Amino acid sequence: MVVRNGNILYTNLAFSVFSGYNDAEIIGKDLLSFVNPLDHEEFTEFSKRWTNITPITNRGEFRFVTKSGDLRVALLSTTTFMYLDEPATLINLVDISEKQRFEDKIQLDNERRRGIIITVAHELRTPLQPILGYLNLLVQDPEGFGILDDTKKILERCLVSVNRERQIINQMLDHSILESGRLRLSYSKFPLSTLVKSVLDTNGYFSKAEITLDIPDTLVIAADMDRLFGVFDSLLSNAINFSKPPREITIFYRSDIDDKYHHISVRDNGAGISEDVFSSIFEPFQLADAAKLSRRYDRIGLSLSITKKIMQMHGGDITVTSIVNSGSTFTLHLPKKGAEYSISNA
Numbered sequence: 513m514v515v516r517n518g519n520i521l522y523t524n525l526a527f528s529v530f531s532g533y534n535d536a537e538i539i540g541k542d543l544l545s546f547v548n549p550l551d552h553e554e555f556t557e558f559s560k561r562w563t564n565i566t567p568i569t570n571r572g573e574f575r576f577v578t579k580s581g582d583l584r585v586a587l588l589s590t591t592t593f594m595y596l597d598e599p600a601t602l603i604n605l606v607d608i609s610e611k612q613r614f615e616d617k618i619q620l621d622n623e624r625r626r627g628i629i630i631t632v633a634h635e636l637r638t639p640l641q642p643i644l645g646y647l648n649l650l651v652q653d654p655e656g657f658g659i660l661d662d663t664k665k666i667l668e669r670c671l672v673s674v675n676r677e678r679q680i681i682n683q684m685l686d687h688s689i690l691e692s693g694r695l696r697l698s699y700s701k702f703p704l705s706t707l708v709k710s711v712l713d714t715n716g717y718f719s720k721a722e723i724t725l726d727i728p729d730t731l732v733i734a735a736d737m738d739r740l741f742g743v744f745d746s747l748l749s750n751a752i753n754f755s756k757p758p759r760e761i762t763i764f765y766r767s768d769i770d771d772k773y774h775h776i777s778v779r780d781n782g783a784g785i786s787e788d789v790f791s792s793i794f795e796p797f798q799l800a801d802a803a804k805l806s807r808r809y810d811r812i813g814l815s816l817s818i819t820k821k822i823m824q825m826h827g828g829d830i831t832v833t834s835i836v837n838s839g840s841t842f843t844l845h846l847p848k849k850g851a852e853y854s855i856s857n858a
Contacts, residue, residue: 516600518542532579548575562601585612633684647671690821697736704731711744721759746815751780777843784836794820
């Protein structure tokens with residue numbers, strides 16, 4: 513169509529089919545009158561650039577009300593040109609109603625799925641608490657409960673399985689909350705080496721692998737400490753589980769003075785990852801070799817997805833380099849000034 517000062521000067525048959533109005537009901541009318549009232553403010557801002565004689569390209573998605581009262585969604589592309597010796601706007605309108613309905617349905621389905629996962633995870637976690645409590649009580653005092661060594665070993669295996677179940681449920685909850693956008697970071701300043709050492713000590717990683725730590729003791733970063741604790745815990749757990757004896761893990765820091773990011777890497781000597789799956793391993797429920805690794809290491813592929821989302825919330829990212837059968841290096845990229853700004857404005 514052709515529009516001047518908001519009024520429609522010309523339109524083809526396609527807009528009549530789209531809107532349900534005939535030419536007599538369209539020509540000379542203000543295009544805004546066909547737009548959903550809820551989109552009027554945004555559409556008005558969008559149309560302000562049409563008066564510019566210099567040719568420019570504008571794009572925007574808006575809802576239109578048809579003659580029958582239905583809503584249809586259109587993608588508008590506009591450019592300014594001369595029409596009958598006067599400036600006007602040429603508008604190309606593409607009907608994307610089906611695409612929009614499909615996207616809305618996907619969003620609704622995703623929200624329902626997240627709601628179901630959160631509900632189910634909460635319901636599963638509740639009965640696990642007393643089971644964990646009783647198992648810990650029995651394992652810690654076998655003599656007091658008259659438990660034989662063979663029985664204690666069985667209970668210890670049960671405890672490991674229940675703990676793993678609890679970890680899976682917690683990961684499902686964390687991932688659903690992150691996807692919903694309801695999580696807010698709590699920034700603070702702290703020494704990076706202190707945080708990493710705390711993760712290593714708390715989970716006994718020093719006894720599971722030969723670990724080299726190369727992070728300056730004086731380095732202070734700004735981030736959500738609790739969330740970064742979980743990030744390092746996931747990376748170190750993966751590094752150890754996917755490495756082969758003798759397990760060698762190196763955690764190191766690199767960043768130039770003029771670099772805008774901290775770069776913290778975790779390198780292992782594990783199975784390695786094929787380059788063609790580098791991007792997919794950060795998607796939910798994805799593993800580098802799902803058919804084998806999920807069974808061998810008892811994992812469901814959520815930890816890297818959660819890690820990536822947390823890093824992105826910090827304004828950073830996570831990347832990977834790897835050589836199959838030689839090992840992998842996962843690197844966290846954490847902005848320096850971005851995090852400090854978040855603290856000062858918290």
